[in-house]
Amino acid sequence: MKKHSVLILGGDGFCGWPTALRFSSLGAAVTVLDNGARRSIDAALGTQSLVPIRNLHDRVEEWADVSGRRILHRHVDLAEDYPALAELLRSTHFDTVLHFAEQRSAPYSMLSTGGARYSVDNNIRATHNLLAALVETGSDAHLIHMGSIGVYGYATTDLLLPEGYLKIRAQGADQREIEKEILYPGQPESIYHMTKMLDQHLFAFYAHHYGMRITDLHQGVVWGTQTTETRRAPGLTNRFDHDPVFGTVVNRFMLQAIEGKPLSVYGSGKQTRAFIHIEDMLTCLTLAAETAPARREKVRILNQFSEICSIANLAALVSRVTGAPISHVDNPRQEPAENELDVDRTTYRTLGVKPRRFTDLLGAELADLPGLLGRSDPPCAPDLERSA
Amino acid sequence: MKKHSVLILGGDGFCGWPTALRFSSLGAAVTVLDNGARRSIDAALGTQSLVPIRNLHDRVEEWADVSGRRILHRHVDLAEDYPALAELLRSTHFDTVLHFAEQRSAPYSMLSTGGARYSVDNNIRATHNLLAALVETGSDAHLIHMGSIGVYGYATTDLLLPEGYLKIRAQGADQREIEKEILYPGQPESIYHMTKMLDQHLFAFYAHHYGMRITDLHQGVVWGTQTTETRRAPGLTNRFDHDPVFGTVVNRFMLQAIEGKPLSVYGSGKQTRAFIHIEDMLTCLTLAAETAPARREKVRILNQFSEICSIANLAALVSRVTGAPISHVDNPRQEPAENELDVDRTTYRTLGVKPRRFTDLLGAELADLPGLLGRSDPPCAPDLERSA
Numbered sequence: 001m002k003k004h005s006v007l008i009l010g011g012d013g014f015c016g017w018p019t020a021l022r023f024s025s026l027g028a029a030v031t032v033l034d035n036g037a038r039r040s041i042d043a044a045l046g047t048q049s050l051v052p053i054r055n056l057h058d059r060v061e062e063w064a065d066v067s068g069r070r071i072l073h074r075h076v077d078l079a080e081d082y083p084a085l086a087e088l089l090r091s092t093h094f095d096t097v098l099h100f101a102e103q104r105s106a107p108y109s110m111l112s113t114g115g116a117r118y119s120v121d122n123n124i125r126a127t128h129n130l131l132a133a134l135v136e137t138g139s140d141a142h143l144i145h146m147g148s149i150g151v152y153g154y155a156t157t158d159l160l161l162p163e164g165y166l167k168i169r170a171q172g173a174d175q176r177e178i179e180k181e182i183l184y185p186g187q188p189e190s191i192y193h194m195t196k197m198l199d200q201h202l203f204a205f206y207a208h209h210y211g212m213r214i215t216d217l218h219q220g221v222v223w224g225t226q227t228t229e230t231r232r233a234p235g236l237t238n239r240f241d242h243d244p245v246f247g248t249v250v251n252r253f254m255l256q257a258i259e260g261k262p263l264s265v266y267g268s269g270k271q272t273r274a275f276i277h278i279e280d281m282l283t284c285l286t287l288a289a290e291t292a293p294a295r296r297e298k299v300r301i302l303n304q305f306s307e308i309c310s311i312a313n314l315a316a317l318v319s320r321v322t323g324a325p326i327s328h329v330d331n332p333r334q335e336p337a338e339n340e341l342d343v344d345r346t347t348y349r350t351l352g353v354k355p356r357r358f359t360d361l362l363g364a365e366l367a368d369l370p371g372l373l374g375r376s377d378p379p380c381a382p383d384l385e386r387s388a
Numbered sequence: 389m390k391k392h393s394v395l396i397l398g399g400d401g402f403c404g405w406p407t408a409l410r411f412s413s414l415g416a417a418v419t420v421l422d423n424g425a426r427r428s429i430d431a432a433l434g435t436q437s438l439v440p441i442r443n444l445h446d447r448v449e450e451w452a453d454v455s456g457r458r459i460l461h462r463h464v465d466l467a468e469d470y471p472a473l474a475e476l477l478r479s480t481h482f483d484t485v486l487h488f489a490e491q492r493s494a495p496y497s498m499l500s501t502g503g504a505r506y507s508v509d510n511n512i513r514a515t516h517n518l519l520a521a522l523v524e525t526g527s528d529a530h531l532i533h534m535g536s537i538g539v540y541g542y543a544t545t546d547l548l549l550p551e552g553y554l555k556i557r558a559q560g561a562d563q564r565e566i567e568k569e570i571l572y573p574g575q576p577e578s579i580y581h582m583t584k585m586l587d588q589h590l591f592a593f594y595a596h597h598y599g600m601r602i603t604d605l606h607q608g609v610v611w612g613t614q615t616t617e618t619r620r621a622p623g624l625t626n627r628f629d630h631d632p633v634f635g636t637v638v639n640r641f642m643l644q645a646i647e648g649k650p651l652s653v654y655g656s657g658k659q660t661r662a663f664i665h666i667e668d669m670l671t672c673l674t675l676a677a678e679t680a681p682a683r684r685e686k687v688r689i690l691n692q693f694s695e696i697c698s699i700a701n702l703a704a705l706v707s708r709v710t711g712a713p714i715s716h717v718d719n720p721r722q723e724p725a726e727n728e729l730d731v732d733r734t735t736y737r738t739l740g741v742k743p744r745r746f747t748d749l750l751g752a753e754l755a756d757l758p759g760l761l762g763r764s765d766p767p768c769a770p771d772l773e774r775s776a
Contacts, residue, residue: 082505113524117470120516124586128508136501160561168556168573173548173730182573187596194593198512198586205582208575209722334597342561 001026005093006289007141008032009078009130010100011071012039012056014239015146015222015281019098021229021236022282023289024069031092032056033085035077037103037122038239042246049239050255051225051372062235079125082133089137096289097134099145101126102199106150106190107245110334116191123195124202131206140213142292143203144285147218149274149305151197153187154339161343164200164216164301189335203299211295215288220274220305222281223250224365225372238278240372244332249311250275257322258369267331269312270338274305277356287351302347306355310338317358321366389414393481394677395529397466397518398488399459400444401426402627403534403610403669407486409617409624410670411677412457419480420444421473423465425491425510426627430634437627438643439613439760450623467513470521477525484677485522487533489514490587494538494578495633498722504579511583512590519594528601530680531591532673535606537662537693539585541575542727549731552588552604552689577723591687599683603676608662608693610669611638612753613760626666628760632720637699638663645710646757655719657700658726662693665744675739690735694743698726705746709754 006023010016011032024030034056042048054062060071076084078101102123103109109119127145134141152161159166165181172178183204188194203214230238241247242255253263276284284304293300309317315326331337394411398404399420412418422444430436442450448459464472466489490511491497497507515533522529540549547554553569560566571592576582591602618626629635630643641651664672672692681688697705703714719725 113520117517117520120590121513124512125509129505132501132505158560158566159558166558168558170547170554170556172546173728178546180573185568185570185573188593191593194589198589201582201586201589202508205576205579340561 001028001286001289004028004095004289006030007088007092007094007097008100009098009126010034010102011073012036012059013100013104014038014241016098016100017059018227018230018238018278018282019100019285020071021063022227022286024063024071025067025229026286030071031088031094032060032071032073033076033078033088033101034073035101036075041103041108045243045245047243047245050242051237051240053237053239054235058235062233066233066236078129079122082129085129086133086137089133089139094139094141097130097141097143098285098289099127099130099143102146102195103192105246106192107333109192109195110190111245119191119195124198127199128202131202131212134212135206135210140295142213142215142289144215144217144288145199145203147196147200147216147301148193149218149220149303149343150190150193151186151188151200151218152184153189153193154271154341155187155189155336158340161303161341163303163344163347164218164299200299200301207297207299213293213295213297215293215300215302217284217288217302217304219281220276221248221250222276222278223248224278224361226368227278227282237372249314253315253318254366254369257318257324257366258373258375260324262325262327263315263318264327264329265311265315266329266333268337269315269328270310271335272308272310272339272341274303274308274341274343275358276304276306277361280306280353280356283353284348287348287353291351303343303345304348305343305345307357308341308343309358314358317362318366321362389416389674389677392416392483392677394418395476395480395482395485396420396488397486397514398422398490399461400424401488401492402629404486404488405447406615406618406626406666406670407488407673408459409451410615410674412451412459413455413617414674418459419476419482420448420459420461421464421466421476421489422461423468423489424463429491429496433631433633435631435633438630439625439628441625441627442623446623450621454621454624466517467510470517473517474521474525477521477527482527482529485518485529485531486673486677487515487518487531490534490583491580493634494580495721497580497583498578499633507579507583512586515587516590519590519600522600523594523598528683530601530603530677532603532605532676533587533591535584535588535604535689536581537606537608537691537731538578538581539574539576539588539606540572541577541581542659542729543575543577543724546728549691549729551691551732551735552606552687588687588689595685595687601680601683601685603681603688603690605672605676605690605692607669608664609636609638610664610666611636612666612749614756615666615670625760637661637702641703641706642754642757645706645712645754646761646763648712650713650715651703651706652715652717653699653703654717654721656725657703657716658698659723660696660698660727660729662691662696662729662731663746664692664694665749668694668741668744671741672736675736675741679739691731691733692736693731693733695745696729696731697746702746705750706754709750
């Protein structure tokens with residue numbers, strides 16, 4: 001990553017911030033843009049990261065003190081301030097643009113008309129402004145976008161979910177069978193996931209018409225909070241979302257266990273999802289940036305996850321480690337009650353990623369959490385080896 | 389259409405205005421919203437309708453004088469003024485909402501970054517605001533949207549283009565073949581057509597999750613200018629676009645013939661397109677409004693066109709009627725040099741639509757045009773019977 005210039009859009013968020021630190025740590029020149037939306041939404045919802053986090057300016061200063069490396073950062077709203085984006089791309093050469101600048105909560109996008117409208121307005125405009133600005137400024141940057149496994153949808157998993165493209169057969173105009181490769185015909189279950197599906201179509205258009213190099217990463221649910229870099233100083237701490245809108249099921253279970261409460265499984269718990277530990281995410285992002293499709297190639301779509309697990313099995317794992325009981329509650333989400341999930345991850349396997357699983361890391365994460373939260377002891381000692 | 393309450397979004401445009409008059413003429417209570425964008429873009433491009441047209445207020449007054457029927461109209465920007473839209477839907481019951489409120493020129497969307505960004509920002513936000521407002525206000529209106537045959541794309545026409553949905557076979561997770569019906573995997577060739585493809589995915593989502601009744605009309609190139617209603621008074625005249633951005637190939641050829649210039653065929657002329665006469669469009673729209681999918685049905689997608697014709701054949705037809713010579717010029721558009729086109733139109737055939745073709749109406753349109761343009765005589769007498 002040395003001599004590599006990287007622009008990170010949404011670099012103040014849960015995925016963006018540790019990514020900025022990782023690329024900076026590897027020697028890349030890192031610039032972060034963020035509009036502060038994730039913090040503003042927290043304020044509007046009356047919640048905040050359960051772990052105190054510094055503002056972007058202070059975080060970046062702390063990183064400079066700790067590492068001797070300077071991350072440039074600017075407050076820019078991609079959806080609203082196209083000229084600022086275009087000016088930056090005109091004045092600075094970037095090898096890689098990492099695009100995390102989207103509203104990223106499925107529940108938020110389904111909570112209210114305002115949430116749905118904000119998700120579409122922000123996400124589609126941010127993505128399309130970025131594509132338009134890259135074309136207008138003649139940038140040859142490799143664009144890496146954070147997609148979601150949810151773009152495929154969970155209602156139709158009688159198919160092995162491929163890496164973005166599906167081989168199909170259909171009847172041709174002359175009654176003969178035609179074979180084609182198409183973008184996977186996803187059926188997203190939230191407006192948020194829908195925006196990432198629309199993004200994917202925009203990427204396909206821009207790659208085809210303007211020869212752009214684009215990688216779309218359909219990622220599973222990220223879990224784990226801190227990374228090698230965020231642990232280097234208290235001011236670098238990454239956010240821990242615990243509210244029902246932005247907090248994931250893993251955070252909910254870990255926190256419930258720490259607090260001695262039952263693990264609340266929504267519905268049957270037979271909803272099956274893909275998960276990835278935050279350190280694996282950083283490994284994958286680094287590999288995605290080190291490799292790239294050629295110009296005029298189709299969009300490269302990679303499935304980025306470490307393991308597949310049902311919610312009930314995840315609860316059982318956390319329960320085994322912590323002794324927490326499990327309770328089933330009515331599912332507040334609109335999603336299939338249960339689903340199979342079989343997802344191709346050939347590319348990262350070929351690139352040598354060795355996924356770390358819940359059984360490898362859950363104990364350590366649970367042991368860390370009380371300290372992060374400023375509490376003295378976990379309610380029970382995590383001991384995965386013994387209980388697993 | 390009596391006792392039918394109809395909201396027409398973009399009701400000041402080339403398709404919207406004659407539609408408003410037709411529905412009003414049939415006894416519907418018609419409300420028109422428009423943001424005046426089509427006129428503003430003309431001003432920005434330094435062009436205007438070749439036939440003088442009145443402003444929306446005057447047109448509506450003229451229609452009231454002529455017909456005794458009052459069309460309500462308001463200046464509202466769907467993309468920018470969500471509260472005005474929601475307030476209208478809350479205060480007025482509509483049986484049908486006809487959505488034409490989108491930037492509708494493929495060349496405009498590909499001319500500049502500004503054109504591309506405006507097309508995405510306006511079209512996606514207008515459509516999504518409308519969907520969100522219908523859900524928020526509890527409206528049960530049947531939403532009819534003007535799509536485009538170009539959503540399918542012209543590069544992949546080895547398939548019979550179906551009415552929106554394609555039956556496919558693919559390999560399932562357990563190696564067995566799976567059959568599915570999916571939204572046709574389109575490959576639009578302009579940002580404009582891309583926006584209508586993204587619209588289609590938004591419609592599928594809202595129909596599935598909120599049970600909305602939605603019809604998406606994939607229409608061919610509309611030709612012809614005036615309708616039964618717009619002919620009733622000079623103040624009702626519909627626009628005639630002749631510029632290279634908004635003018636269609638049919639208008640270009642007709643105008644070139646009238647002016648005694650060669651008909652300029654872009655490239656080989658083997659690009660094949662679907663066309664529909666404006667009177668047939670009104671017939672189709674009326675039928676679409678009189679029928680509707682049920683709640684919780686999938687989006688009804690209809691192909692709306694009268695005939696399929698290559699550009700070279702269209703030029704030959706105009707040439708036969710007018711004697712105008714034909715010249716081939718370099719194609720300024722990014723599109724396949726030639727394509728087959730085979731499109732299903734079962735639904736409108738079943739509903740009894742008898743399409744009117746170029747050979748039926750070209751002579752009359754050519755005879756009308758000089759009068760509309762305020763010129764005394766066409767340069768040569770259209771006589772299709774003799775020359776065809």
